[in-house]
Amino acid sequence: MAPEADPTLVTTRRALHALAAQVIAPLRTQATGNEIALRPRPGGFGTPELPEGGWVGVDGTDLVRVDGEGARETAPITSLLDAADFVGLDDAASALTDAPLEVHAGAAQILADAWASGEEALIALGGDDTTPILWPEHFDIAIEHAQATYGVSPGDDAHPEPYAYISLWTPPPGLETGPSTFWNAVGFTGAERPWTNDVDELVAFFRAGAAAR
Incomplete structure (x- = not known):
């Protein structure tokens, strides 16, 4: 649960x-x-x-x-x-609703901090030429690096809080996965950890994943 x-x-x-x-x-x-x-x-x-x-x-x-x-x-x-x-979005009236959107200032700041620290950590991982992208479909900020996707998500249906993740494109044969392993992700093959505003901790997590493959 x-x-x-x-x-x-x-x-x-x-x-x-x-x-x-x-x-x-x-x-x-x-x-x-x-x-x-x-x-x-x-x-x-x-x-x-x-x-x-x-x-x-x-x-x-x-x-x-x-x-x-x-x-x-x-x-x-x-x-x-x-x-x-x-x-100034054209021709949107037929597709969008006027249902109220509920946005709380404190929560919005937490999400903003997650994206900002994620961006900084991903640049540190990938190098100065790296441009992390905030993808609107999943709402995470991510880069592709070493045959995996590295990112910070603001949360989803399986994760009510923001988290950092590493999603493997092609898991190596015999990769040990599960809650007690490094590759502990829920809903995908990879690793995850709770988000922290400590950029160094995020970078260490990403680098540990790159080294563990």
Whole structure:
């Protein structure tokens, strides 16, 4: 049975995940033609720089829109439909709802810290040329390294709290897995550990996985 988590953390993660997958990433696709990848931003997440400059995203309990000149506007998170209107997502009304989104400031900060520390640890693992990606589908920040995916997830149905993970692409024959082994992941072949804001601990975990293969 999965451990219980602060319900505000789960509610906030689900609300922000919906925003990422249904509003923020589609806005980037609209602007670029095909790109969906996001990145951590102070207080949350958002697009990389858009072709005409600026970016859109989330900071705590607010939506953020920054134009090409650096002017910043914010609006409270209320619903997917309102968010689409604020960021300028075209033709979204038929697909999105005006159901309220519940985002709690403290929980949003925990998730923002998880992505930010994950980004720093993944760059340390992969090198200065590494660009970790915050994928809107799974809402994790990750890189590919040494035939595995390394990342930090804000949580999911099997993990109510943020966690760091290593997912093996092709597990070697005879790999010992299970709760008492290093390769202890739930729901995939790999390793996991509770998230910590200590970047050095995250880097040590990732490097231990790379060395253990």
